[in-house]
Ligand SMILES: NC(=O)C1=CN([C@@H]2O[C@H](COP(=O)(O)OP(=O)(O)OC[C@H]3O[C@@H](n4cnc5c(N)ncnc54)[C@H](O)[C@@H]3O)[C@@H](O)[C@H]2O)C=CC1
């Protein structure tokens with residue numbers, strides 16, 4: 001399935017520079033991959049041809065197809081165009097479904113990557129033919145390795161966006177997607193719709209010695225996370241963050257420091273903006289809004305270290321222990337950053 005690196009580069013550099021490219025002019029790596037993806041979004045014919053040379057990840061009604069190498073390690077299955085064609089034929093489809101694939105990226109080996117939802121076909125037959133298993137994203141997200149979790153999440157989010165944005169909000173007419181699936185347009189209103197993420201602030205509040213975590217009643221038992229909330233229209237990141245903390249736990253935070261961001265697929269694509277903030281120990285008395293949060297508590301560094309030891313995901317863990325968001329979640333990153341900062345303070 002993986003071609004030699006030179007032949008793998010051919011479709012990409014031909015698209016970017018034409019047949020008579022010069023190797024010295026060819027900018028390899030990140031820049032060329034980004035320009036390649038951008039070109040595929042703009043050029044339907046180029047995108048269709050990239051699909052025929054690309055890798056395709058299958059979903060069934062938004063559930064990703066994965067392969068298990070051992071009970072704890074799952075990977076998405078990258079199929080070639082002809083492999084998907086063959087699977088679709090075996091499952092009674094004529095293969096025209098393949099055109100509905102959506103562009104999700106470009107691998108480091110320069111293969112354009114696509115996802116396809118085979119929701120009309122029998123999932124058991126697909127899984128058997130691909131030697132894989134369909135696994136709910138909420139579970140899969142935490143079992144996937146490294147960069148593959150965000151890729152699968154992005155694929156699922158784009159598939160979901162297309163499924164719920166088939167009609168124009170202004171005219172009620174069906175919208176048409178471009179080949180890459182990076183937009184949908186209404187021919188009556190000329191409105192072009194692009195995939196959307198809702199901005200969400202997430203903050204780890206510290207009083208210098210402890211950090212503040214909360215849980216909603218809908219969270220799996222024992223899971224505590226950093227405080228989060230959707231930004232209101234017109235708010236800055238800082239305003240949203242101050243409002244959310246005030247609403248949920250009755251504190252006024254200071255010293256907001258931006259940490260990082262991530263796309264979060266649940267329940268409908270949020271753009272998580274993660275920050276640290278502080279309150280003084282004299283103003284750390286919580287006044288929890290129990291309509292929003294079931295509980296919020298201050299945790300010491302020792303309690304955090306202990307909670308980080310709970311590795312089992314909730315569906316296997318029936319103990320009522322406190323556990324924390326897994327490593328793919330930006331909340332985990334905030335907690336690790338806070339712990340590191342506590343360590344460096346202790347050693348100063
Ligand atoms: N990646 C991570 O580490 C974490 C991600 N999250 C995510 O952050 C998101 C927001 O956190 P919450 O505390 O639930 O938010 P929240 O505190 O704003 O409360 C949610 C409520 O806000 C309202 N709302 C306002 N704008 C909304 C919008 N655009 N979409 C949906 N609801 C909207 C709804 O009434 C909803 O019930 C959640 O989707 C959650 O999955 C939460 C914690 C950790």
Ligand SMILES: [Mg+2]
Nearest residue numbers: 227228229248
């Ligand atoms: Mg919240």
